[in-house]
Amino acid sequence: MDLPINSTPHIHPHAFAVSARERAELLRQTPGIVWFTGLSAAGKSTIASAVDVVLHRNGKHSFLLDGDTLRTGLCRDLGFSNEHRHENIRRVSEVSRLMADAGLLVLVCSISPFAADRQLARAIAGPHRFIEVHVHVPVAVAERRDPKGLYKLARQGAIKDFTGIDSPYEEPTTPDIRINTTQCSVADAVALIARRLGRT
Numbered sequence: 001m002d003l004p005i006n007s008t009p010h011i012h013p014h015a016f017a018v019s020a021r022e023r024a025e026l027l028r029q030t031p032g033i034v035w036f037t038g039l040s041a042a043g044k045s046t047i048a049s050a051v052d053v054v055l056h057r058n059g060k061h062s063f064l065l066d067g068d069t070l071r072t073g074l075c076r077d078l079g080f081s082n083e084h085r086h087e088n089i090r091r092v093s094e095v096s097r098l099m100a101d102a103g104l105l106v107l108v109c110s111i112s113p114f115a116a117d118r119q120l121a122r123a124i125a126g127p128h129r130f131i132e133v134h135v136h137v138p139v140a141v142a143e144r145r146d147p148k149g150l151y152k153l154a155r156q157g158a159i160k161d162f163t164g165i166d167s168p169y170e171e172p173t174t175p176d177i178r179i180n181t182t183q184c185s186v187a188d189a190v191a192l193i194a195r196r197l198g199r200t
């Protein structure tokens with residue numbers, strides 16, 4: 001995917017004296033971005049947090065970028081229209097790119113319901129170091145779990161544009177990893193992702 005070029009004149013990107021490779025070598029790890037996509041209550045944050053703990057215990061430098069947290073800061077001005085969802089993904093992708101350039105293993109949790117936006121995320125973050133994890137669950141199961149009570153509010157009409165209810169979720173057709181959380185335990189999901197990271 002070709003990324004749009006900044007048309008603002010007089011922008012001269014800084015040539016870093018320390019390269020991303022040198023930073024990664026110092027940290028003795030291969031940086032990467034693990035992008036968790038899926039419905040609300042699918043289990044993205046639960047699994048990503050558990051991966052974060054395992055990486056940390058194994059001496060890896062990781063960081064979790066969680067959608068809800070980002071929407072209280074970096075993306076606090078954004079709502080849930082298609083346009084705002086797109087801008088949300090763009091910002092989070094840019095931040096994850098910078099963090100990976102700094103040498104980190106970045107875990108991103110974002111519903112990211114649109115295929116085009118996920119494609120953009122991969123392009124911005126760097127396709128060679130991007131792992132898309134589809135955390136899958138049927139809407140009915142997510143709705144039964146409803147840990148934040150959001151599905152209930154969406155059904156009542158108190159929340160609009162809620163993914164899976166009145167806003168679509170475009171299922172990834174070729175994710176790098178697919179985890180069905182009605183069948184796969186958190187521990188098994190973590191092991192699967194850790195194995196994959198071990199190979200990068």
Ligand SMILES: Nc1ncnc2c1ncn2[C@@H]1O[C@H](COP(=O)(O)OP(=O)(O)OP(=O)(O)O)[C@@H](O)[C@H]1O
Binds near residue numbers: 042044067068111
């Ligand atoms: N196998 C499983 N893997 C992950 N979560 C599970 C699993 N089985 C049950 N759960 C439960 O499902 C819920 C998932 O909630 P979680 O906050 O992780 O979802 P999320 O995808 O991050 O949602 P949101 O997009 O709203 O942040 C938790 O209550 C968790 O305990």
Ligand SMILES: [Mg+2]
Binds near residue numbers: 044045066068109
């Ligand atoms: Mg979450």
